[in-house]
Amino acid sequence: MSVRYGLLALLDEAPSHGYNLKTAFERRTGGSWAINIGQVYTTIQRLERDGLVESLGSSAGDDERREYRITPAGRAQLATWFENPVVAEAPARDELTIKVLLAVAAGDVDVTALLQRQRRASIEQLQAYTRRKAKADPKRDVAFLILLDALIFRTEAEIRWLDACDARIRSLASAAAAPPTAGSKETDG
């Protein structure tokens, strides 16, 4: 989805050919979103099929040299994309959410330890992102910094969610450990 609109946005500026589009796309996205040239050609073919871009001239069969430009229909679709908010496609279907849900249900999995292992891994990731942020130049590397912020805040949100799971489980455990009638703690829990 993003590659499709990314290429449209680049072609909206000037006609271009596949290899240029690949390098420009990677530069725009902070130098860290690698796409392969095959993906560029497949995407362009679909855009052409849908009438959103057209090929200039006819260097038949030679993918590398063929230049493309955006059509009015392509321009309209790009504008619509920028004007509309992005809505998440499938919430809560990621592996981590499912793992935690299953661990809670399983009963014999140490959920607290699982959450802490995940928290540590996420913080370590966050530390690595932050090191790169600390080294980046706030003026020259704006695209890169915006991308890093996206990754950082997503990871931070994941950690907050882990903390919330943890707090929920703790409050359940402490409610279970303090029954309304005191003084019946002979058996070990």
Next chain:
Amino acid sequence: MTTLVELDGAARWFGAGHTQVTALHPTSLTVGAGELLAVMGPSGSGKTTLLSLVGGLDKPSAGRVVVDGQDVGSLKPRELAILRRRTVGYVFQDLNLLAGLTARENVAIPLELDGRSIGEARAAANAALESVGLASLGDRFPDDLSGGEQQRVAIARALVGGRRILLADEPTGALDSMTGESVMRLLRAHCDNGGTAILVTHDAAHAAWADRVVFLRDGRLVDEAHPAPNPELATTAP
């Protein structure tokens, strides 16, 4: 790496017998020069207790706390006061800036208490304010500064006079993300220049500026994080 802070089986409990609360179980930890350490953990897990021990605001019930080579538990009140004025700076959660004093006067307090001349204290306060990017706001009163600026005054006061160990208890709590980031850049710079900082925070994005993150839970250190070696940025496009 020179060790600036060491906890050696340090513990702190309150009360006795049946009502005793153990805020910190015996804990060992060292923090070196140049290191930024973050402490995370749920509320009530002992973070403030640990920081107060390092800052000499409190003494361990057992074990030792050694700060810049001095065993904090065995210092006399006068020696502790000197340690706090010359070596360890503390940024409190609620900042503790004095409303009736200007930013510069607030920053100069530790040096004046330490018996330096007014001129000397003033010059050092100006230098500290400059290091936190507030050179032009020295004459303002705390109420006329934004939250982020007050925060930086509190940091300048904690660092004034070249104190090497900075302790901060949730200093970025109420700051927006860019302001919080600028505070973290200050702490990072302090450590990159050979200082040490211990930051208590519940904010993972701020903790991530640290070289090491330790996790407290029910008064015990339970885990430790170090930066991942190869950060995966947005991978290949879907």
